[in-house]
Amino acid sequence: MQNKRIYGMQADICKALAHPLRMEIIHILQEKAICFTDILETTGGLKSNLSQHLKVMTASGIIKTWRDGQSSYFSLSSPKVALACHTMREVLMENLQEKQEILNKSEI
Template sequence: MDKKKFELQAEACKALAHPLRMEVLHLLKEREYCFAEIIEVTGGLKSNLSQHLKVMTKKGMLKVRRDGQCSHFSLSSSKVSQACELMREVLIENLQEQQKLFNKVKS
């Protein structure tokens, strides 16, 4: 088995492992945003947001287009958003299952 593909996959998952990054990906599923717009919507700090965007761009999650003084960010593929949505669904299912168990114990 080629372990390199699992290493690359793990690196891609690490690029998603921050709440602000997930928020940005959720935001960008609708349309391209300028850096200043992302700051305004997320309330992130300029330097902090810049680092997060850099990581996601380097790992291939985002594309960047420069237009004058503004950098515009978009998803590199709609599959990035689909992957995040699938993980959100798994999380919801797990929480629902935990709630069922809690209700059984509580009764």
């Protein structure tokens, strides 16, 4: 029964990752903590939209946040978050390469 709870919690984290902007945020934060304004400038999104995504990511434990004066800063909660996303990207690239090879063979 406890494994079911863990699977549910794991699925919740995956849901919190399941958006292109959130993937971009993780990519941005993998090197260092960054303030909200810099994330907004880098992503080019709307302030309210970015704020909403950051709240989801913070609530799920993917990122940490703190204030310094009037600025809010964000960082990954663990380097393993970036590693997991990188691993999933590798799986994606392998799948795309495999599909491309199949397409190339069918064109012959």
